[in-house]
Amino acid sequence: MPLNSRIINLNEEQDYRLICVSDIHGGLDLFKKLIEKVDFKQSDYLVIIGDFIEKGKFNKETLLYIKELSEKDNIIVLSGNCEAFISRLILQKNNCKKIMRYIKYKPHKSIFDEWIEELNINIDEIDGDNLQNILIQNYKDDIEFLGMLPIALEIEDFIFVHAGINEKEDWKESTLKTFLYCEQFYKKNNKSGKTVVVGHWPASNYRDYSINCDSIIDNEKKIICIDGGYNVKKIAQLNALIIEKTNGEYNIYNESADEFHKYIVIEDSFGTKEIPRKIGWPNNRIEIIEHKKEFSVCKRLDTGELINVKNEIIELGDEGYYCNQDYQEYYLTVDKGQVIDVVDIYGSYALATLNGEYGWIKKNFIEKL
Template sequence: MKRIIAISDIHGEIHKFERLLEALEFNPDHDQLILLGDYVDRGPDSKAVIEKVMRLRDQGAILLKGNHEDMMEKAFQNESNIKHWLRNGGLETLRSYEYTIPSAQLEEAVSAFIPLKKNEAVTKHLDFIQTLDHYYETDDYIFVHGGVDPTTPVSETDPHLLMWIREEFHYGYKGEKPVVFGHTPTHAFHDSVDVFFGKNNIIGIDGGCVYGGQLNALELPTRQTYHIK
């Protein structure tokens, strides 16, 4: 049986991501890598992370969509969504795609980017983002970016909720199948950035690496954890 490795919320931290894969001695021939989203925003090189995960998917990795990919996609679709994205780390993502940032002031930057035009690399990567799934389920686990609706089968849940849900899932989930998720840094659950194993079968793996925490990896079925600061 392949070792399952779950990682989430890379947020442009390409060097930490590559170091973590090295620490794991990741081998796509023997390991099933599952990435839970939020590849972009806030960190230094979102473009490089997207390019890396695209190559990993070609090698068999399973890639899910996070709320930050959702924001990026919507910002390029409708100018009314640009400010929300830029306020949440989109400026750093645009820099990684070699956009010229006109000012340190958010309001001026927003005005300068209306409408937000795609360059060649962005076009390619947005096409890729549109193909990402919102959850992955095995016989033993559910993998998702934000969480699941405690009252609705995951297969019937609005994809937007799977990317964005927080407290309703954190405190309301009572399912028998463990849910592995990112989105909410684990220090929100315990006084640590380590992987959080909740008593109600939720497993949070977002170590808040882009906020000075750490990038976590969860190995299954052993539940061994790894991290890079």
């Protein structure tokens, strides 16, 4: 199928409200919570720019729900790399060995896990060719839906695509690999003349001094990155980019939903004055200098800087120790009576967020609401 036939063009001369979501990754409940929060109406557009399956707990249910949504005229569902990858694994016979490797060794949840459980298949007693045939027989409509999704949407001054476009004035000449797999698109040049809205690469990856997961809206570069890292990162959320057109003018802003718990501060706490540089993939390797009860003294291998790292964040991999999530040696400043969101409790400390910044606070300084 030619790529141009998978690009949707909409001409909208009237005022409108458009809601764009990406990288749901099997998070059906949080997606529904987000859509309710932004008060999605039949008069709005809803654009989902890919990766609504894989990595989360409810991939099959999310797929079925997205399929139903896609039947409505005001809802547009685009492919991400996950949808394209899963459909290729099943539909292309030369992937019969690859599909088995993926199922057995993937580091995350997959729609394959749910399909295999539903069909009561013993993965150790079947080969890839037979598995492909069985999945096609039982989930033909779902698999074809994943493989035939559009890859881009153009509406007025905006382009919506999962990962990015090539650095060309005629952006429609981009390759399928770029549309679906482009890495770090925000660091590239956008020559299309339109604002490009992408997911795929968590927005927090671009922030050196913040773990904040909100969408990046860069009017100068005409690039908007909306992936909140959900089901990819520990600290994550689902973002909804809202574009409101009124009398030819655009109002663009971000809304989000997360799974954190609300706590109230019961004692004042004075934290870190300056925000330190973040440790994040791929520059997340460390060397333990001195092991301590809560925070161990470590050296960042990328900068040589000594920092205190919470022990639960330290993990041993094939190439040595690393931080298993985005990390900052940062302590929140809070006042008694403030309400904060807590990501998790680690030992005697809580990892929490206040005013868009993430940091540590002693858990006996807070109470759950």
